[in-house]
Amino acid sequence: xxxxxxxxxxxxxxxxxxxxxxxxxxxxxVLRIDRKEYGPFIAAILGEKQSVSNxxxxxxxxxxxxxxxxxxxxxxxxxxxxxxxxxRAWPAGHGGFADxxxxxxxxxxxxxxxxxxxAFFEDGFVQHTAVRSVERVYDRKFRLERFGKPDFVVxxxxxxxxxxEDIRSAYxxxxxxxxxxxMSSYGSVTSQAKDAAALFGAGAYKWGELLGRLNRA
Amino acid sequence: MIxxxxxxxxxxxxxxxxxxxxxxxxxxxxxxxxxxDEAEDLDLIVIYEDMEAAALVRASLREFELYPxxxxxxxxxxxxxxxxxxxxxxxxPLEVFSKATNRVSxxx
Numbered sequence: 522x523x524x525x526x527x528x529x530x531x532x533x534x535x536x537x538x539x540x541x542x543x544x545x546x547x548x549x550x551v552l553r554i555d556r557k558e559y560g561p562f563i564a565a566i567l568g569e570k571q572s573v574s575n576x577x578x579x580x581x582x583x584x585x586x587x588x589x590x591x592x593x594x595x596x597x598x599x600x601x602x603x604x605x606x607x608x609r610a611w612p613a614g615h616g617g618f619a620d621x622x623x624x625x626x627x628x629x630x631x632x633x634x635x636x637x638x639x640a641f642f643e644d645g646f647v648q649h650t651a652v653r654s655v656e657r658v659y660d661r662k663f664r665l666e667r668f669g670k671p672d673f674v675v676x677x678x679x680x681x682x683x684x685x686e687d688i689r690s691a692y693x694x695x696x697x698x699x700x701x702x703x704m705s706s707y708g709s710v711t712s713q714a715k716d717a718a719a720l721f722g723a724g725a726y727k728w729g730e731l732l733g734r735l736n737r738a
Numbered sequence: 739m740i741x742x743x744x745x746x747x748x749x750x751x752x753x754x755x756x757x758x759x760x761x762x763x764x765x766x767x768x769x770x771x772x773x774x775d776e777a778e779d780l781d782l783i784v785i786y787e788d789m790e791a792a793a794l795v796r797a798s799l800r801e802f803e804l805y806p807x808x809x810x811x812x813x814x815x816x817x818x819x820x821x822x823x824x825x826x827x828x829x830x831p832l833e834v835f836s837k838a839t840n841r842v843s844x845x846x
Contacts, residue, residue, distance in 0.1 A: 530803075537741065571800070594806050618806045622778060682823060686792045686812040711817045 527594050528552055528566040531618065540626050547586060559629045562589040564621060569594045575603035578611070590614040590631045592621040599694060600660035638704055642677055645728075651735045662695045670738050674698045675731065681708035683725060688717040700734060701725045740770055740777045742839045744804055748780060749836035751802055759794055761787030761815070767829035768809075783829050784812045 528550050535544035535554060543555040550568065555561045565581050565588045567573055573593050581588050591608050593600070598617060608615035614624050614634030624634040639660065646655045646665055656664040661677040676691045676698040683703040691701055701718055703710055703726065710725050718725040726734060745766075752764040768781030786792045792812055799805050813823055823829070 595800065597800075619778065680811060682811065682813075682821065684811065684813050684817055686786075686789075686796070686814070689789070689792070690796055709821065711813075711821060713814060713817050713820075 525549060527568040530594065531564075531566045531592065531621075534618070535625075538622065538625065548584070551581075551584065551586060551588070553586075554625065556625055558626075562631050563587060564590040564592050564631075567591060567593040570598055571595060572599045572601065573604045574601045575607040578604055578607040578615075588613055590621060590624060590634065592616065592618060594618055597694075602657040602659060605657055605660060638679070639677070642702070642704065642728075645732075646675070649732065649735055659695055661691075662698065665735065667735065673700065673735060675700045675702050677702050677704050679704050681705045683708070683710045683714045685711065685713040685717040688714050688721070688723075688725060692721050697721070697723075699723055700731055702731050703727050740780050740807055744807060745770075745780065745836050745839045748782075748804055748808065749832050751804070752782075752832050755795060755798055759786075759791050761791060762795065764832035765824050765829035766832045766835040767827040771828075771830065771835060779807050779809050781827075782808055782810045782832065783823060783827070784810060785815055785818050785824075786812060787815055789814075 528546050532544040532546055532552055535541045540557050541554060542557055545553050547553045550566050552564045552566060553561060554564055563586050567577050570577060570593055578591055588611065591613055595617065600615070605615065612632045614628070614631045616636055620634065620636055624631040628634045643655065643663070646652055646663055651667050651670065652665045653668050654666045658664050663675050665673045665675060667673060674697065676695050678687050678691055678701050680687045680703060683701070688701055700723055706728060710727065715725045724734065756762045756764070763785040765783040766780060767783065770777035770780045784795055786795060795812065799808065799810060818824065
């Protein structure tokens with residue numbers, strides 16, 4: 522899927538969105554989106570990249586129109602910390618196609634859009650008393666520098682019930698981590714998921730369990 | 739943002755993959771099963787027999803055109819036996835859901 526195909530795909534999907542009055546390609550990979558409730562904005566559709574880097578964001582620096590949002594089509598694409606920082610500095614919102622949909626519906630100014638779930642955990646790490654600093658390694662991978670203890674690397678897993686496959690898939694996509702955190706406060710962590718994490722020398726946690734784990738070496 | 743024809747395409751994709759990989763079972767659940775016209779995505783459960791099958795399914799899904807519209811949970815048959823995810827989430831076989839949406843779309 523090239524960027525033009527992706528932009529056409531996105532325009533087609535958005536035209537059937539009840540919150541959108543028009544979605545039109547204005548240049549290669551760039552859409553103008555008119556909304557029912559709020560003002561129009563410009564979105565760059567990055568294509569079908571499995572990994573988005575700062576180079577992908579910066580490639581739009583010469584664009585004739587001001588980009589307000591960077592969207593990548595695959596819902597589970599990896600965004601590097603550099604890409605996220607580049608989008609924030611632009612300033613522009615960023616995320617997958619579902620994030621674009623939420624920004625359309627909920628954000629008068631889409632440049633301020635943050636994925637609420639990810640923001641909750643990022644803010645929670647920053648506020649934890651055992652944590653000195655938080656580095657966003659990837660969209661869902663954080664390195665937590667702790668006071669007087671080794672760094673702790675966390676991967677967030679968006680699963681109602683966290684399974685062994687969720688753990689293996691996260692390891693294959695994000696590499697080593699010390700803890701896999703189930704994002705949903707409901708549901709369960711299967712014993713098979715805990716076993717799979719242990720094979721990688723990691724743990725599988727719910728939010729409260731992870732907060733306690735961060736206080737221990 | 740899910741359309742009836744999308745569900746049909748997803749069911750066809752799942753059927754093709756199940757013919758290539760043995761032991762797969764596909765289920766739909768969530769808001770899409772209640773009100774398809776208001777659903778942003780389609781929640782799926784895939785039950786698999788072994789790890790290799792799970793990895794193949796995940797890789798194939800990532801290549802699938804409609805993957806951005808899917809929210810997929812994958813469980814081993816053992817996890818399903820232990821936790822009864824299909825029953826707890828009120829999931830229905832994807833093929834049955836696809837046929838039901840198709841019937842709705844044919845209704846004048």
